[in-house]
Amino acid sequence: MKTRVVRGGARGWVAAVALGVVAASLASPRAGVGSAADEDAELLKEAQGLFKPIAAAKPDASGGLVELGRKLFFDPRISADGTVSCSRCHLATLYSTDGLAKSRGANNKPLARNAPTLFNTADQFAQHWDGVFDSVEAQAKKALTGAGFGNPSFDAAMTKLKGIAGYPPLFARTFPGEADPVTPDNWAKAIGAFERTLVTPSRFDEYLGGKADALSADERKGLRTFIDTGCAECHEGAGLGGTGYRKFGVSSDYWLQTHSQEVDKGRFNLTKNPSDMYRFKVPQLRNAAMTPPYFHDGSVAALPEAVRVMAKVQLDTELSADEAKSIATFLGSLTGEVPEHYAKAPVLPPGSFDPGPAPK
Ligand code: HEC
Numbered sequence: 001m002k003t004r005v006v007r008g009g010a011r012g013w014v015a016a017v018a019l020g021v022v023a024a025s026l027a028s029p030r031a032g033v034g035s036a037a038d039e040d041a042e043l044l045k046e047a048q049g050l051f052k053p054i055a056a057a058k059p060d061a062s063g064g065l066v067e068l069g070r071k072l073f074f075d076p077r078i079s080a081d082g083t084v085s086c087s088r089c090h091l092a093t094l095y096s097t098d099g100l101a102k103s104r105g106a107n108n109k110p111l112a113r114n115a116p117t118l119f120n121t122a123d124q125f126a127q128h129w130d131g132v133f134d135s136v137e138a139q140a141k142k143a144l145t146g147a148g149f150g151n152p153s154f155d156a157a158m159t160k161l162k163g164i165a166g167y168p169p170l171f172a173r174t175f176p177g178e179a180d181p182v183t184p185d186n187w188a189k190a191i192g193a194f195e196r197t198l199v200t201p202s203r204f205d206e207y208l209g210g211k212a213d214a215l216s217a218d219e220r221k222g223l224r225t226f227i228d229t230g231c232a233e234c235h236e237g238a239g240l241g242g243t244g245y246r247k248f249g250v251s252s253d254y255w256l257q258t259h260s261q262e263v264d265k266g267r268f269n270l271t272k273n274p275s276d277m278y279r280f281k282v283p284q285l286r287n288a289a290m291t292p293p294y295f296h297d298g299s300v301a302a303l304p305e306a307v308r309v310m311a312k313v314q315l316d317t318e319l320s321a322d323e324a325k326s327i328a329t330f331l332g333s334l335t336g337e338v339p340e341h342y343a344k345a346p347v348l349p350p351g352s353f354d355p356g357p358a359p360k
């Protein structure tokens with residue numbers, strides 16, 4: 001790893017220790033031979049300046065909104081072919097992903113990108129790899145007619161929803177006083193409310209709360225390498241990401257390292273602005289150890305390799321295999337528990353679905 005000047009107020013010292021270049025800067029607070037306890041205290045303080053803890057979601061005080069959203073999330077009958085629910089690609093058993101490089105939607109149609117986890121997603125400043133949606137609600141509404149569900153129109157989707165006798169009364173109870181409560185907006189409000197409860201605090205949050213030994217010595221070492229390499233310049237805040245857009249491939253083309261089959265131009269596809277070429281949302285890293293494959297196209301299967309690629313293309317840094325593994329070990333401390341009300345699928349209102357003739 002090469003020595004980096006870490007930008008930003010309290011972090012404006014030279015991270016020379018990783019190279020053993022102790023004499024590089026006498027002004028550096030870590031240049032002297034500090035005790036292990038001093039170094040741990042310093043690391044905790046730095047981490048508290050860069051990242052924010054998250055807390056478990058409160059019990060449902062929404063008057064049934066979360067529970068309705070939970071049902072809708074698991075219901076395949078609202079899709080074009082009756083087989084696609086949100087949970088098809090955001091499976092609780094795979095930490096809210098599907099394990100595929102790129103997801104498959106209704107009638108097995110391939111989608112353009114990899115499915116990110118929905119845990120803690122509502123916290124991110126924008127949704128989807130290119131940030132096309134500004135909230136989980138906006139995303140959930142548009143999903144009705146997207147390639148995943150494959151419905152030709154909102155009306156077609158609402159007709160399916162109303163065709164299941166149990167839903168209209170549930171919507172009426174959840175949205176009292178509305179003449180026709182079965183709407184795409186209410187679908188989105190309910191599913192969004194459910195998603196907002198999918199919060200997964202981990203040992204890292206105890207650590208940020210001041211309990212230095214909530215992370216093992218190896219995890220703390222990985223955290224030190226994560227910070228000194230410069231990862232936190234982009235992966236910061238409560239999600240260790242999810243706070244801004246950055247180019248994928250700052251110092252060299254990403255596809256040379258990921259061996260991506262297709263080159264995705266990211267936000268440029270949306271804005272046609274040349275400065276958005278290859279720009280993507282910096283994804284959150286919570287639960288990353290549980291959500292391979294990595295990157296917008298699922299082009300990298302293993303976390304240490306994803307870490308190596310990041311250092312190479314974002315920071316022009318060659319990590320040793322040990323350093324990449326050490327950072328991956330730290331990222332493992334961001335794994336929380338799958339929320340119970342997600343792990344356990346709900347019972348849905350009964351009703352059959354006729355998808356028409358099977359596609360050839
Ligand atoms: C066919 C697979 C599939 C289905 C079904 C599906 N998703 Fe996704 N989801 C994806 C993929 C792929 C992405 C990434 C899309 C992109 O960025 O271009 C994604 C992204 C998201 C995101 C953004 C996460 C982030 O980190 O930016 C949210 C939120 C989300 N989905 C919620 C839902 C909800 C709610 C439903 C049901 C209404 C749903 N998804 C149904 C595959 C699916």
Ligand code: HEC
Nearest residue numbers: 231234246248280281282283294295296306307310311314
């Ligand atoms: C200049 C900003 C920047 C820096 C620095 C950076 N990243 Fe990233 N990171 C990104 C962006 C943007 C993506 C999304 C890439 C894509 O389109 O797939 C990403 C993606 C990732 C992913 C894949 C997440 C997933 O769910 O697929 C991991 C893991 C990751 N980064 C870890 C790191 C590590 C570890 C470092 C330090 C070695 C680092 N990043 C440095 C911006 C950055």
